[in-house]
Each structure stands twice: as C-alpha cells, then as structure tokens.
Amino acid sequence: MSTGPTKSMSNGFENSLRPEEKQTKIDEMRKLIGPLSGKLALYCSDASISRYLTARSWNVKKAAKMLKTTLKWRFDYKPEEIRWDDVAIEAETGKIYRSNYKDKYGRPVLVMRPRCQNTKSIKGQIKYLVYCMENAVINLPEDQEQMVWLIDFHGFNLSHISVKVTKETAHVLQDHYPERLGIAILYDAPKIFEPFWKIAKPFLDPKTASKVKFMYSDDPNSKKIMEELFDMSLVESAFGGNDEAEFDVNKYAERMREDDKKLSSFWKIKDDNSASSAQPTLTADPSLESTNSDSDSEVIDEKAEKPFS
Incomplete structure (x- = not known):
C-alpha cells in the first residue's frame, strides 16, 4: 500500500504532460479567470491553479469554473480572516x-x-x-x-x-x-x-x-x-x-x-493594494460555458467529479 506523497495525484494524462504544456494550461486558466488583486491574486499562485487543474484532469475550462467558484466563496466567506x-x-x-x-x-x-x-x-x-x-x-x-x-x-x-x-x-x-x-x-x-x-x-x-x-x-x-x-x-x-x-x-x-x-502576515498584501476590496468578476463567461452539443455531458461530468483528492 502506498501511503506517501507522489509527484502526480492525477491520471496518466497528467503524467504525459510536459512542464511547458502544464504552464501553458496554467496561463490559459489565468486568462479565463481574469485580472485579480489583493488576497485573491495571492491565492492564485501557479501551484494553486495547478491543484485545480489536477482536480479536473487538466481540463482548463472545468478547472477555471471550479476556481471561480472558490474565489467567490473566499470573497464572501473570508476564510483567511x-x-x-x-x-x-x-x-x-x-x-x-x-x-x-x-x-x-x-x-x-x-x-x-x-x-x-x-x-x-x-x-x-x-x-x-x-x-x-x-x-x-x-x-x-x-x-x-x-x-x-x-x-x-x-x-x-x-x-x-x-x-x-x-x-x-x-x-x-x-x-x-x-x-x-x-x-x-x-x-x-x-x-x-x-x-x-x-x-x-x-x-x-x-x-x-x-x-x-x-x-x-x-x-x-x-x-x-x-x-x-x-x-x-x-x-x-x-x-x-x-x-x-x-x-x-x-x-x-x-x-x-x-x-x-x-x-495575518501572509495575507498582509491585501492592505498594500487599494484595489484588493474589489469583488472578482464572477458573471457568466462564454469561454467557460459548454457548447450546445456537449452541454448534457458537461453537466453530468460536473456532478460526477469531486476534486478533494
């Protein structure tokens, strides 16, 4: 039984991705999420984005939707406070x-x-x-x-x-x-x-x-x-x-x-950025919506996938 950490906690697809391919997907995620500031920007490190991509098998559109949900939750719930x-x-x-x-x-x-x-x-x-x-x-x-x-x-x-x-x-x-x-x-x-x-x-x-x-x-x-x-x-x-x-x-x-x-020290960047209190853009983004041809399967996939792993 393996009980220690592994380099990849996802599937064979992730293992097949080269570092530069992963970085490209991370960059694509940032474009879909849009500009952030303060605490939310600090939260969205490359490592953090990578975890969301891993949770969604490196499907950029699904991972971006998931991360946007978390950003809204963090803005409203303020777990770091x-x-x-x-x-x-x-x-x-x-x-x-x-x-x-x-x-x-x-x-x-x-x-x-x-x-x-x-x-x-x-x-x-x-x-x-x-x-x-x-x-x-x-x-x-x-x-x-x-x-x-x-x-x-x-x-x-x-x-x-x-x-x-x-x-x-x-x-x-x-x-x-x-x-x-x-x-x-x-x-x-x-x-x-x-x-x-x-x-x-x-x-x-x-x-x-x-x-x-x-x-x-x-x-x-x-x-x-x-x-x-x-x-x-x-x-x-x-x-x-x-x-x-x-x-x-x-x-x-x-x-x-x-x-x-x-x-408090970790999240202090918030106080150094006057725009940090701005709510993230969480309105529907066409790039995150499934097309008519795959909408049903997207809904099924979203219900089936639970990423805390």
Missing part, C-alpha cells in the same frame, strides 16, 4: 487539532476525534474546520502541498457524526481545498461505523476514497505502515505512539494565536 477566538469554543475538547509533529514526508497532521464533538451548530463546526484547514496550509513546508488526517475512533458511536455535517464538510473540502489530502487514517473504526461509511463514501471522488485507510491497533500491517509514516515517539498513544499527553486547549490556544499572527 477567521481567528482562534472566533472558533475557540469548537476547539475546547480537541475534536480537531493540528499536531505538533509532521509525518516523515513533512506533511502537517490534523488529528480528529469524532467522540469529542461538543456543539450542534453546523455553521460553527464548518467554520472551525475551515480554520483548521487554513492553519494547516500556512504550516506546509515549501516542498509540500498536502496534509495527513489521523482520525481516532476510540469511544465512537453513531451519535458523534452527523450526515448533514459530513455532506457539508465534503462540499467545502472538495470544492475549495482540492489536492490537499495526502492520506486519511481511520484508526480503530468500530463495526458500527461501517453503515455510516457506506453513506459517506458516495460523497467522495473515488480517488479521494482510495486515500482513506482503515488501520487497527491489533493489526501488525497497520503498525508497520504507521512506523513507515511517522516517528512513533511523537505520535499520540491513541494511534500506537509513545506520546501519552492529553490535549491541552490552553497550550493549543497559545500555538494558534501565534499562528494567527503568521496568517
């Missing part, structure tokens, strides 16, 4: 947090504990998820674009997960954070999780679903994979590691407030 104090109540139990270690490939690790769900607000839960994603992204090393999820199922029962929240989570991650997931490890998932997984799996692109790995504490192969991925002396004991420290929300709050400063 969420700060720790806005979501602290959601974080109190340690249901999601960024660990203080990375895997052996340098990928940030998000730990999730469904049993620690502490609110019923879908809006609040999604806002905290977005905050965690933005935080993980700014903590990516320069040579890495993806992250790892470690999901601890100890003490889990079906009341800890909402289908509505799961569906909204899939929507946000797949539409607005494409190509950010390296591997998701579901650790010691009980039998009662299987019916929920059957419901949740259709929300995911097959490529994404293939990155979801079930691992068990009593399985020697799982132990081997974990040791290949992590320095187990740093990993929480819940995942077979040696760290027995409990989640301390006060210490974590200190870390996050420091990261908030890093986040």
Whole structure:
C-alpha cells in the first residue's frame, strides 16, 4: 500500500504532460479567470491553479469554473480572516487539532476525534474546520502541498457524526481545498461505523476514497505502515505512539494565536493594494460555458467529479 506523497495525484494524462504544456494550461486558466488583486491574486499562485487543474484532469475550462467558484466563496466567506477566538469554543475538547509533529514526508497532521464533538451548530463546526484547514496550509513546508488526517475512533458511536455535517464538510473540502489530502487514517473504526461509511463514501471522488485507510491497533500491517509514516515517539498513544499527553486547549490556544499572527502576515498584501476590496468578476463567461452539443455531458461530468483528492 502506498501511503506517501507522489509527484502526480492525477491520471496518466497528467503524467504525459510536459512542464511547458502544464504552464501553458496554467496561463490559459489565468486568462479565463481574469485580472485579480489583493488576497485573491495571492491565492492564485501557479501551484494553486495547478491543484485545480489536477482536480479536473487538466481540463482548463472545468478547472477555471471550479476556481471561480472558490474565489467567490473566499470573497464572501473570508476564510483567511477567521481567528482562534472566533472558533475557540469548537476547539475546547480537541475534536480537531493540528499536531505538533509532521509525518516523515513533512506533511502537517490534523488529528480528529469524532467522540469529542461538543456543539450542534453546523455553521460553527464548518467554520472551525475551515480554520483548521487554513492553519494547516500556512504550516506546509515549501516542498509540500498536502496534509495527513489521523482520525481516532476510540469511544465512537453513531451519535458523534452527523450526515448533514459530513455532506457539508465534503462540499467545502472538495470544492475549495482540492489536492490537499495526502492520506486519511481511520484508526480503530468500530463495526458500527461501517453503515455510516457506506453513506459517506458516495460523497467522495473515488480517488479521494482510495486515500482513506482503515488501520487497527491489533493489526501488525497497520503498525508497520504507521512506523513507515511517522516517528512513533511523537505520535499520540491513541494511534500506537509513545506520546501519552492529553490535549491541552490552553497550550493549543497559545500555538494558534501565534499562528494567527503568521496568517495575518501572509495575507498582509491585501492592505498594500487599494484595489484588493474589489469583488472578482464572477458573471457568466462564454469561454467557460459548454457548447450546445456537449452541454448534457458537461453537466453530468460536473456532478460526477469531486476534486478533494
């Protein structure tokens, strides 16, 4: 089983593209998106555009449509402006947090504990998820674009997960954070999780679903994979590691407030560009619309493709 990052997370078509061909497609994307400024311009780096192209199998028209949707979402939702104090109540139990270690490939690790769900607000839960994603992204090393999820199922029962929240989570991650997931490890998932997984799996692109790995504490192969991925002396004991420290929300709050400063610094370009408050052009662009001859297939393709992978 391959659990490490690969150069290409797409299909054989992407592998066949030469660097100059990829750059040409990136340039085509920029023309379709149009001029941007401030935060949105900063967001649309070549690497970011490349992730959207990868998510859409390097179909420029589909990738541009997807990216425009994200740009409107970022303009309206302002994920980069969420700060720790806005979501602290959601974080109190340690249901999601960024660990203080990375895997052996340098990928940030998000730990999730469904049993620690502490609110019923879908809006609040999604806002905290977005905050965690933005935080993980700014903590990516320069040579890495993806992250790892470690999901601890100890003490889990079906009341800890909402289908509505799961569906909204899939929507946000797949539409607005494409190509950010390296591997998701579901650790010691009980039998009662299987019916929920059957419901949740259709929300995911097959490529994404293939990155979801079930691992068990009593399985020697799982132990081997974990040791290949992590320095187990740093990993929480819940995942077979040696760290027995409990989640301390006060210490974590200190870390996050420091990261908030890093986040503010990263997006500070906004304040240096007077045009940054202008809304991006999001009206229908004829170049992004399918022709009459392929409109039906385009609609089907758009529904079928879910890019968070």
